Amino acid sequence: MSDTNIFAVVLAGGSGNRMGNIERPKQFLEIGGKPIIIHSIEKFVVHDEFEAVIVLTPKPWTSHTRDLIEKYIPGPMQGKLAVTEGGVTRNETVMNAIKYIEGNYGLDEETVIVTHDSVRPFVSNRMIEENIRYAKLYGACDTVVPATDTIVESADGTVIDSIPERKTLYQGQTPQSFNAVKLRNIYNALTEEEKQTLTDACKIMTMKGEKVYMVQGDTANIKITYPVDLKLAEALIGGI
Amino acid sequence: MLNKVYQLIRPRQFEVVYKDISFAKDNIIVHPEYLSICNADQRYYQGLRSESVLRDKLPMALIHEAIGRVVYDPGGEFAPGCRVVMIPNTPMEKDPIVAENYLRSSRFRASGFDGFMQEYVSMAPDRLIPLPEDMNPCTAAFTEIVSVCCHTITRFCRMAHDRRRRIAVWGDGNVGYLTSLLLHYLLPETEICVIGINEYKLNEFSFADRVYLSDTLPEGFSFDHAFECVGGGGASKAINQAIDHIEPEGTIAIMGVSEDPAPINTRMVLEKGLRIFGSSRSGREDFLKLLETYREYPDMLNYLEKIVGAVIEVRNVADAKQAFETDIHKVMGKTIMVWQQ
Numbered sequence: 001m002s003d004t005n006i007f008a009v010v011l012a013g014g015s016g017n018r019m020g021n022i023e024r025p026k027q028f029l030e031i032g033g034k035p036i037i038i039h040s041i042e043k044f045v046v047h048d049e050f051e052a053v054i055v056l057t058p059k060p061w062t063s064h065t066r067d068l069i070e071k072y073i074p075g076p077m078q079g080k081l082a083v084t085e086g087g088v089t090r091n092e093t094v095m096n097a098i099k100y101i102e103g104n105y106g107l108d109e110e111t112v113i114v115t116h117d118s119v120r121p122f123v124s125n126r127m128i129e130e131n132i133r134y135a136k137l138y139g140a141c142d143t144v145v146p147a148t149d150t151i152v153e154s155a156d157g158t159v160i161d162s163i164p165e166r167k168t169l170y171q172g173q174t175p176q177s178f179n180a181v182k183l184r185n186i187y188n189a190l191t192e193e194e195k196q197t198l199t200d201a202c203k204i205m206t207m208k209g210e211k212v213y214m215v216q217g218d219t220a221n222i223k224i225t226y227p228v229d230l231k232l233a234e235a236l237i238g239g240i
Numbered sequence: 241m242l243n244k245v246y247q248l249i250r251p252r253q254f255e256v257v258y259k260d261i262s263f264a265k266d267n268i269i270v271h272p273e274y275l276s277i278c279n280a281d282q283r284y285y286q287g288l289r290s291e292s293v294l295r296d297k298l299p300m301a302l303i304h305e306a307i308g309r310v311v312y313d314p315g316g317e318f319a320p321g322c323r324v325v326m327i328p329n330t331p332m333e334k335d336p337i338v339a340e341n342y343l344r345s346s347r348f349r350a351s352g353f354d355g356f357m358q359e360y361v362s363m364a365p366d367r368l369i370p371l372p373e374d375m376n377p378c379t380a381a382f383t384e385i386v387s388v389c390c391h392t393i394t395r396f397c398r399m400a401h402d403r404r405r406r407i408a409v410w411g412d413g414n415v416g417y418l419t420s421l422l423l424h425y426l427l428p429e430t431e432i433c434v435i436g437i438n439e440y441k442l443n444e445f446s447f448a449d450r451v452y453l454s455d456t457l458p459e460g461f462s463f464d465h466a467f468e469c470v471g472g473g474g475a476s477k478a479i480n481q482a483i484d485h486i487e488p489e490g491t492i493a494i495m496g497v498s499e500d501p502a503p504i505n506t507r508m509v510l511e512k513g514l515r516i517f518g519s520s521r522s523g524r525e526d527f528l529k530l531l532e533t534y535r536e537y538p539d540m541l542n543y544l545e546k547i548v549g550a551v552i553e554v555r556n557v558a559d560a561k562q563a564f565e566t567d568i569h570k571v572m573g574k575t576i577m578v579w580q581q
Contacts, residue, residue: 046360048320122244218556
């Protein structure tokens, strides 16, 4: 499908410094005999609603990422993929993606981006479909699961200030999806101070009172962050 | 690509596992959309198969009746997004005599290997047949079971003698309904009689020429040929009743699945010179013939829509369990899972 004006944005900008002594960024580590980033890309590239899948990596890894795509992704699908450089922060990376879309495919008021962590290879087709649907309908959506752990709040890191009611808490996953122009406009209007407080792209919207719809995630949609996550991921794909 | 597979690991317990699915050169990747529950799935789900069978086959994804959309076709035969019906029988060889569904080497989804309770399925191109976009997807979901009935009727027409004034169908369940419906359209000159044990179910067979309760068959009731669609513990009684009432040299098609051997009156089979044949599953040719039949008799689809029962959205294991439990308690009809994975 071409000219759908819907783009997948695979965020592979992380340097993986939480993965102990492992040198390469975690998205390039293998599970089930294949790099994690490839597993993630595959879930988006088979989705025919995407006009293109944009992969953003740290600059030193762009050529390596292109090589992996050439090795693992079938030829007919490669034309739908583009690799470009990420930014310093997560949100700068998202902005780079929007800029890349504008320069290469065109951007208008209807353009939707579905952003996804490259280290969440267990994303499902259903989550992707619902992200597209709700980003079109509401302008922004986030994939979440209800919190299972009790979350405590502490300003000084020593004593608990409060314990929010768990039933109102959710854990954010990805995809996170947006009307691209709306997201960019709001982000560009933020002060530098406000930008410093952002930990997440959806916060750009909520800070300015924009509604972000919640899409049901899945506890299996794990983010491979720590060495134990790699072991868990290997266990999940050990089905017979 | 990491693929989410719902496997039955033991009776009444599904578990999600992930398996890598490759973009193989020869295979097409399909995203299943509408799945239909069959009694064969229920026998696994409820643990009604023998211990040894369950031990051998589980864990395994259930469901062999489903439709989906093509997401990737390296050969370019199917456009992305094309709606297809998936053929569960998977032949490993070709034989000039034996049909693909009877080859002992053939594999069958949700019996020998994972069925369609998956996020994506990788299949050979000849295991997929495009469906008309305007076909009701809930009806299309159970094309496979109708193709099995179609297969039996095709074989019946090849084997049975040409006197076909009246045919009796034993069974007031789904297979009885679908078989007698197909007979009604494919053999319009033949009187179709349906024999069952539930009056309220028989009332659904409005297209049949006559319906009878099995314990109140009229005096002197006879017919040229019969189809047994009962299975289970009732198969033996149904087959023997058919043997008692059938005209000499008639043919009886057995379609009901029984876990235990069913004793039959062989003396009378010999005396009447009867022909009894069994049928199971179906192949590509049967699917093609059925879809052609749908085109020729579009009214038939209306009768199929009538037996769509519960339509349940399945997003997780709890929903899948709910769909199977609902199906157990249905009176009649097909339970459809709208597969949201």
